Amino acid sequence: MNESNQSLLETFLNDTSFESWANQSNQNDMEFWDLWIQNNPSKLEAVYTAKSIITGIAFNKTVLTEGKITMELDAVLKQLSSKGKKKVIPLKRTLTPRIQKYAAIAAVGILFILLGNTFLSATSEVSHKTGFGEIMELKLPDGTSVVLNGNSEITYDKDNSRNIELNGEAYFKVKSIPSTNAKFWVNTKDLKVEVYGTQFHVNTREEKTDVLLDEGSIHLVLHNGITKKMVPGELVSFSKDNNKVTHQKVTTETPYSLWREGTYVFNNITLQEVMNNLEHAYGMEVEFIDEELKQQLLTGGIPNQNLKICLSAIEKSTGTRIVIKDNRLILFKTQ
Amino acid sequence: MNDSSEKSIWHLFVEGDVNAFSTLFKTYYSQLHSYGLKISSNPALTEDCLQTFFVYLYDNRKNLGTITHIKSYLFVSFRRALLKYLKKERKITSYDEVFENSTVFEFSPEELMVEQEFTKVRVRTLTQLLNNLSARERESIYLKYYSGLSTNEIADVMSISYQSVLNTLQKAFTKLRTHIESQEIKRALKII
Numbered sequence: 102m103n104e105s106n107q108s109l110l111e112t113f114l115n116d117t118s119f120e121s122w123a124n125q126s127n128q129n130d131m132e133f134w135d136l137w138i139q140n141n142p143s144k145l146e147a148v149y150t151a152k153s154i155i156t157g158i159a160f161n162k163t164v165l166t167e168g169k170i171t172m173e174l175d176a177v178l179k180q181l182s183s184k185g186k187k188k189v190i191p192l193k194r195t196l197t198p199r200i201q202k203y204a205a206i207a208a209v210g211i212l213f214i215l216l217g218n219t220f221l222s223a224t225s226e227v228s229h230k231t232g233f234g235e236i237m238e239l240k241l242p243d244g245t246s247v248v249l250n251g252n253s254e255i256t257y258d259k260d261n262s263r264n265i266e267l268n269g270e271a272y273f274k275v276k277s278i279p280s281t282n283a284k285f286w287v288n289t290k291d292l293k294v295e296v297y298g299t300q301f302h303v304n305t306r307e308e309k310t311d312v313l314l315d316e317g318s319i320h321l322v323l324h325n326g327i328t329k330k331m332v333p334g335e336l337v338s339f340s341k342d343n344n345k346v347t348h349q350k351v352t353t354e355t356p357y358s359l360w361r362e363g364t365y366v367f368n369n370i371t372l373q374e375v376m377n378n379l380e381h382a383y384g385m386e387v388e389f390i391d392e393e394l395k396q397q398l399l400t401g402g403i404p405n406q407n408l409k410i411c412l413s414a415i416e417k418s419t420g421t422r423i424v425i426k427d428n429r430l431i432l433f434k435t436q
Numbered sequence: 437m438n439d440s441s442e443k444s445i446w447h448l449f450v451e452g453d454v455n456a457f458s459t460l461f462k463t464y465y466s467q468l469h470s471y472g473l474k475i476s477s478n479p480a481l482t483e484d485c486l487q488t489f490f491v492y493l494y495d496n497r498k499n500l501g502t503i504t505h506i507k508s509y510l511f512v513s514f515r516r517a518l519l520k521y522l523k524k525e526r527k528i529t530s531y532d533e534v535f536e537n538s539t540v541f542e543f544s545p546e547e548l549m550v551e552q553e554f555t556k557v558r559v560r561t562l563t564q565l566l567n568n569l570s571a572r573e574r575e576s577i578y579l580k581y582y583s584g585l586s587t588n589e590i591a592d593v594m595s596i597s598y599q600s601v602l603n604t605l606q607k608a609f610t611k612l613r614t615h616i617e618s619q620e621i622k623r624a625l626k627i628i
Contacts (some may be wrong), residue, residue, distance in 0.1 A: 111604060112585075157581040158566070159549035165466040173483065174461050177490045178454065240441050242459070260455065280466065293482040 106147045114152035123155040143299040164280040228256040233384035244276035251382035283329045291341045294322040306381045309340035365403045390433035450497045468514050474541045485521045489514050508589035541574035542567050573608040
């Protein structure tokens with residue numbers, strides 16, 4: 102391959118659109134590059150080489166079992182602590198027996214403090230809480246990303262970020278760990294969501310928990326002990342107070358409201374329910390001047406990074422006027 | 437592990453946090469283990485060396501300097517440690533000797549992921565073609581597609597330039613493509 106083909110190869114490899122063509126992942130890029138190749142047949146060699154470098158060779162990767170890794174880790178940790186001890190030994194020789202006794206007592210004391218600390222840190226909880234109207238994007242230590250809507254909270258043990266408590270509303274993209282098949286749990290007051298790696302939305306407001314699955318597969322363990330398996334595109338609602346379960350496939354007719362990566366998506370939802378969502382997320386009270394507005398249906402996506410933008414999107418799509426007064430949102434028809 | 441959480445874990449590790457150390461260990465042990473096996477073909481030796489390597493890493497955490505790419509750092513320093521270890525054990529007399537050895541980065545048919553219509557014979561052909569590449573070509577293919585390192589990271593690990601990595605990969609695939617006649621094998625390589 103000559104000099105110019107060489108730099109061409111580099112250009113291809115650094116081009117994300119070329120990459121999607123090679124992986125056949127984007128229709129537009131595929132059309133573009135197919136045409137480009139037709140018009141540049143002399144560059145075929147560089148194109149094919151670049152393509153094979155991108156798609157590469159698929160390997161079956163050998164992954165050691167968790168047990169094996171833990172065993173090896175323990176062996177290494179032992180070596181770390183035994184080295185720590187060695188450093189202490191020379192001290193003893195210079196101490197008198199009496200001081201040695203005190204030193205021993207002190208050492209035991211220090212040991213207890215150290216143990217106490219590790220014990221405390223092992224059980225200490227991490228919690229993330231959003232205020233009204235605040236949206237927080239979090240990366241958990243295991244790589245899972247969580248978008249927390251306003252007035253919501255997640256809590257988990259410092260050492261196990263794959264078992265979390267949720268109060269409020271959040272969107273999860275769980276990082277799957279194929280090597281160990283490690284599960285991920287979201288606990289709410291009504292149910293427990295059991296996951297391997299997937300994307301879903303959980304809402305615990307309104308005295309019930311809604312779970313909507315975007316991708317992958319999850320199991321729900323309801324508070325009453327019943328388990329449910331969900332497939333993508335399904336919506337399950339459950340309340341432990343009245344043991345009522347609804348399990349439905351989301352279609353264009355299904356009314357639902359969900360919150361995905363910072364955007365509300367409503368489908369056939371009454372304006373009253375839409376406003377309920379905002380009440381929770383922003384901690385405001387809603388007042389309808391024109392009662393019939395409550396039943397007006399809304400479908401579409403509304404960004405809610407910011408209350409003003411969110412409200413003006415609702416105003417435009419429903420033909421209403423929304424006024425903010427103190428802590429209240431007042432809705433009336435535009436004339 | 438994503439970039440920012442990895443950075444904070446590394447930071448905690450340098451501060452002496454044993455939990456952070458354990459996380460790094462659990463995240464990379466398996467990958468480094470199979471990489472080491474490809475070089476030494478000796479599980480016991482690889483595991484001994486990995487233990488010594490991680491203990492060394494912990495003891496010298498304050499003197500490691502600024503590390504920007506943790507994964508490639510671990511690969512490059514483990515590679516160095518393993519070669520040193522092999523030399524001490526008198527398995528080799530010089531570093532270059534490792535790469536003259538034809539079993540280094542040898543692939544087995546079981547390691548190739550293939551579509552169902554693939555027969556064992558064809559998998560064997562592809563394995564043979566791979567094993568006919570030079571040891572360095574095989575290592576770059578291994579690091580890229582098995583360990584998932586970027587071209588820049590491979591350059592770090594193999595102590596060669598970005599351009600050389602690219603050349604090596606390009607040569608490897610050109611060789612593979614010219615050898616491959618059967619349509620099915622082309623499909624396995626996902627070449628048009």
